[in-house]
Amino acid sequence: MTERGPDRIPEGTVLSERRPGERWRAEFPYHWDADALVSRRELLHLAVYTSGALFAGTALLAVLGLLRRPPRAAPQPVARVEEVAEGQAFYFHYPTPDDEAVLLHLPGGRFVAYSQKCTHLACSVYYQPERGRLFCPCHDGVFDPVTGEPVAGPPPRRLPQIVLRREGDLIYAVERVL
Numbered sequence: 001m002t003e004r005g006p007d008r009i010p011e012g013t014v015l016s017e018r019r020p021g022e023r024w025r026a027e028f029p030y031h032w033d034a035d036a037l038v039s040r041r042e043l044l045h046l047a048v049y050t051s052g053a054l055f056a057g058t059a060l061l062a063v064l065g066l067l068r069r070p071p072r073a074a075p076q077p078v079a080r081v082e083e084v085a086e087g088q089a090f091y092f093h094y095p096t097p098d099d100e101a102v103l104l105h106l107p108g109g110r111f112v113a114y115s116q117k118c119t120h121l122a123c124s125v126y127y128q129p130e131r132g133r134l135f136c137p138c139h140d141g142v143f144d145p146v147t148g149e150p151v152a153g154p155p156p157r158r159l160p161q162i163v164l165r166r167e168g169d170l171i172y173a174v175e176r177v178l
């Protein structure tokens with residue numbers, strides 16, 4: 001076996017007698033012959049296998065995410081038509097009691113509903129009929145109340161829409177779509 005490295009300093013040598021380069025080697029010896037060296041080829045194999053495993057894991061998670069769609073929520077009564085005057089909003093929860101949503105009675109008589117959760121950092125948005133907008137006070141995000149699209153501020157996407165169905169004078173939420 002080849003003796004490598006300058007850590008082979010004879011026993012009994014007084015440190016102060018050594019040259020500066022030898023002193024730190026004696027104090028912090030590195031035993032080359034005991035080292036399990038990794039070749040460049042082995043390192044490259046490791047990098048390729050690790051990247052492949054990460055890619056496969058990511059692809060698997062993406063496929064599972066597509067397969068495990070959330071179950072469709074049951075239709076849920078939201079409000080009676082006469083409860084929400086034209087130009088006003090009605091706040092409710094859908095599809096779960098933790099999901100805040102807003103029903104808008106737009107000028108002209110049309111009803112629309114959205115998730116109340118801002119698509120920037122999830123603050124609640126509020127209807128401002130006098131300004132014709134849905135407003136997020138956290139970072140001045142603005143959404144179009146007719147389409148739910150962001151029109152100002154940092155929100156990157158439209159508000160998730162809640163599909164409505166009207167039966168008599170009752171308005172139902174039937175589905176939330178992204």
Ligand code: FES
Nearest residue numbers: 118120121136141
């Ligand atoms: S959370 Fe709504 S604009 Fe930032």
